[in-house]
Amino acid sequence: MKRSGVIWSWFWMILGILYFFxxxxxxxxxxxxxxxxxxxxxxxxxxxxxxxxxxxxxxxVLWGLLTIIVGIVIFVPTAFWVRLKVPxxxxxxxxxxxxxxxxxxxxxxxxxxxxxxxxxxxxxxSPALLIAGYIVLSMPYMYRxxxxxxxxxxxRTLTEAGQSLGAGWGTILFRIILPNIRVAILxxxxxxxxxxxxxxxxxxxxxxxxxxxxxxxLIQEKAYEPAAATIISFAxxxxxxxxxxxxxxxxxxxQLAGGH
Amino acid sequence: xxxxxxxxxxxxxARPAPSKFSWAWVGVVPFFLFAFMFLVYPSSTxxxxxxENATTHAFTFQNIVHLLQDPNLVNSYWISxxxxxxxxxxxxxxxxLLAYSSIRGGLPPFMRSSLMTFCGVAxxxxxxxxxxxxxxxxSPSGVLTGWLRAIGYNPYFHGFQLYTxxxxxxxxxxxxxxxxxxVIAPAIDGLRRxxxxxxxxxxxxxxxxxxxxxxxxxxxxxxxxxxxxxxxxFGAFATAFALTGGQINLVTIVIGDQLRGxxxxxxxxxxxxxxxxxxxxxxxxxxxxxxxxxxERWLR
Numbered sequence: 002m003k004r005s006g007v008i009w010s011w012f013w014m015i016l017g018i019l020y021f022f023x024x025x026x027x028x029x030x031x032x033x034x035x036x037x038x039x040x041x042x043x044x045x046x047x048x049x050x051x052x053x054x055x056x057x058x059x060x061x062v063l064w065g066l067l068t069i070i071v072g073i074v075i076f077v078p079t080a081f082w083v084r085l086k087v088p089x090x091x092x093x094x095x096x097x098x099x100x101x102x103x104x105x106x107x108x109x110x111x112x113x114x115x116x117x118x119x120x121x122x123x124x125x126x127s128p129a130l131l132i133a134g135y136i137v138l139s140m141p142y143m144y145r146x147x148x149x150x151x152x153x154x155x156x157r158t159l160t161e162a163g164q165s166l167g168a169g170w171g172t173i174l175f176r177i178i179l180p181n182i183r184v185a186i187l188x189x190x191x192x193x194x195x196x197x198x199x200x201x202x203x204x205x206x207x208x209x210x211x212x213x214x215x216x217x218x219l220i221q222e223k224a225y226e227p228a229a230a231t232i233i234s235f236a237x238x239x240x241x242x243x244x245x246x247x248x249x250x251x252x253x254x255x256q257l258a259g260g261h
Numbered sequence: 262x263x264x265x266x267x268x269x270x271x272x273x274x275a276r277p278a279p280s281k282f283s284w285a286w287v288g289v290v291p292f293f294l295f296a297f298m299f300l301v302y303p304s305s306t307x308x309x310x311x312x313e314n315a316t317t318h319a320f321t322f323q324n325i326v327h328l329l330q331d332p333n334l335v336n337s338y339w340i341s342x343x344x345x346x347x348x349x350x351x352x353x354x355x356x357x358l359l360a361y362s363s364i365r366g367g368l369p370p371f372m373r374s375s376l377m378t379f380c381g382v383a384x385x386x387x388x389x390x391x392x393x394x395x396x397x398x399x400s401p402s403g404v405l406t407g408w409l410r411a412i413g414y415n416p417y418f419h420g421f422q423l424y425t426x427x428x429x430x431x432x433x434x435x436x437x438x439x440x441x442x443x444v445i446a447p448a449i450d451g452l453r454r455x456x457x458x459x460x461x462x463x464x465x466x467x468x469x470x471x472x473x474x475x476x477x478x479x480x481x482x483x484x485x486x487x488x489x490x491x492x493x494x495f496g497a498f499a500t501a502f503a504l505t506g507g508q509i510n511l512v513t514i515v516i517g518d519q520l521r522g523x524x525x526x527x528x529x530x531x532x533x534x535x536x537x538x539x540x541x542x543x544x545x546x547x548x549x550x551x552x553x554x555x556x557e558r559w560l561r
Binding site: 115 | 285286288289291292293295296298299300301302303304306307310355358359362363366367368372376378379381382383385386387388389390391392393394395396397398403404405434435438439492495496498499502503506513516517519520521531532535538539542543546
């Protein structure tokens, strides 16, 4: 590589670093300005004393955990069974798991609300619909993570070994397969968690308490608390991605349309 | 043909025919049931509603016709497409330059891994918090605006507006270029060093190397990834909504309004509007898949 090339490389990298960090630095500085004339953590203190923040944030955490658990219960047996017994439906399953990329989140919610807000399926007010929606939005990431995990182990041999030792399907799934792909499941889980924590559209239009709608409301009402909340949200994204890299030692994953 | 052969061939049919029907597929029923109920069926109601009179439920093309005749709605598609093109191209080129610099630019190796980590975070950092981060940076009372004012340059005196098309493009680029970096990196890895050395040995200039070797190989990946970026911003809603307070005329924003209350005064029109988005996305994702498959030829 010629010398001028290296200089250009540094130029683009520095530009990228600035693009990445400037909005965060600005938000952080903004969050310290709550007390006139001095820098302080007042905005954070006020935020943590806001009972709505605590409530909505906790609900988002709860939605995230439920999404992960129910998602694992649906996707792990499916991916396992497809690999072991019915490889001919693989294409169909993969097609379905990629559908959320084709259907923008706002269109998906539009369909959900229109479908489930009148009989015979009047469940628009149930948290179950919200969780189902979150599972759909995180499905491309969750399913792909699990499937990648299964590809890296010898599913057939492990299953047959389990069977010849007298294990039932439950034991095989939860005590043999699941522990063997826990790294893949974890990375899918943390990505799903990050998606749920940042997701605005579903919670907003299904009228459920969640962090992102709270933040949107805060931006309308206050000046400095939303900055503090944004920093917290960013730290959370960073933590989720960091854990994925730590446990997975794999490449980082990107989120598509869903949360934007 | 000997008798022994005939006997051998006939032998299996003497046993009872193995049952063709297998119960194994029952194992995937829960998944398909879930997907049908919460994804396929709700989405299909959009397609059905688009070709249905909202009151009589009779089949009609009226909704599509009305959509195409409404200048405001056509314009919302146009603005959404324009912002997606601009940010796919801008974010795509910037992302490619970043990825190439970090992989083949002669930088220390840790730059690559840090870049990938940053990009993993940044492409997931979107929606409401992202909008606020740029409000803190570039709004009239934002931090960068303050710094620029201090050195005597107020961007707001020079036609800059955060809450308009170009402002939103800058914000979208924040989640566009990291996605480009992550998706294009394997393609850049696939560019063998030998190809550069070979073309240099044959006396090619760096322009000729790019024009005749690197670019033709990378082109399917570059275009495919940029189409992916196009879809990424075409479906975006929360960022634009939080930044402009719903004041910008994007398709997603109009659908959001329609969902809150029938602002178009025509339920069928709302369905058609949503269906149009799915059509655009389906075209984009199909193109991406085709191009990705083409690029894999070189990148083994």
